[in-house]
Amino acid sequence: MEGWVEATVVENKRWNQRLCSLRVTADELPEFRAGQFLRLGLEVDGELVARPYSLVNAPHEAEGEFYFNKVDEGPLSPRLHSLEQGGKVWLSKMVAGFLTLDDIPPGKRLWMLATGTALGPFLSILKTEQVWQQYQQVMLVHGVRSADELAYSDLISEIQKQQGENFVFLKSVTREIVVDALPQRIPDAIAAGHLEALLGVTINPDEDRVMLCGNPGMVEGCVTQLEIKGLKRHRRRNPGQVVMEIYK
């Protein structure tokens, strides 16, 4: 099929009943920059049904990885969720997206704010050398509803071990009390000054860069709060400090 690569499932890891990570291999995986997405597709009743998914693996890694949740009423994600080792899935050769380090002007601190499965593209970026060369400090904030949605904790701990004080990880869990987690949504945590207080910094347009990824409410809420601090969306012709990707 022109424009598509057939990939084989190496593993479909289930984090809970809805969340999973699909690892795939193919003769030639599409090239991409960390933070970008491609389309995953399956044939359903003779038609290709495809949706965008961020790559979780880093560009230098041999296998493709995708982190997603099963949306019961959706035509694709329940089918992707039920794939097993040896199953086949189509990958678009075309990759896209501006949630990359090359799409945001350099700064001192980089904030990665994610809800749910939007953690994925940030893991890809965190696995590159580029992010540690470009920023003095990187803060990853992962917002979820319940503790069983806090996936990839081993990988995050590994990055913490390697990077020490250069890397800070914060979780926000909104529907249950979790030790060490912020109890409110990420935009509310910014508004209340909790992110800044926890890290002892003041977010400002000279030093801070922000990447947002996830549901529209979180992304829009964060943009509003960041604008109050003088940060604005980055566009090539009108440079700013904030880049984003909305999953919808």
Ligand SMILES: Cc1cc2nc3c(=O)[nH]c(=O)nc-3n(C[C@H](O)[C@H](O)[C@H](O)COP(=O)(O)OP(=O)(O)OC[C@H]3O[C@@H](n4cnc5c(N)ncnc54)[C@H](O)[C@@H]3O)c2cc1C
């Ligand atoms: C640029 C981009 C990158 C994306 N990357 C990812 C990714 O890495 N992981 C991922 O899980 N999803 C991602 N999505 C969403 C994904 O493309 C699908 O929409 C989602 O998996 C549902 O697919 P579906 O065909 O089953 O249902 P769809 O018909 O696509 O959607 C059904 C409903 O579910 C909502 N929905 C979409 N995404 C989610 C979600 N993550 N959680 C809950 N509800 C959702 C939609 O708004 C819609 O109302 C991305 C979307 C975009 C635009």
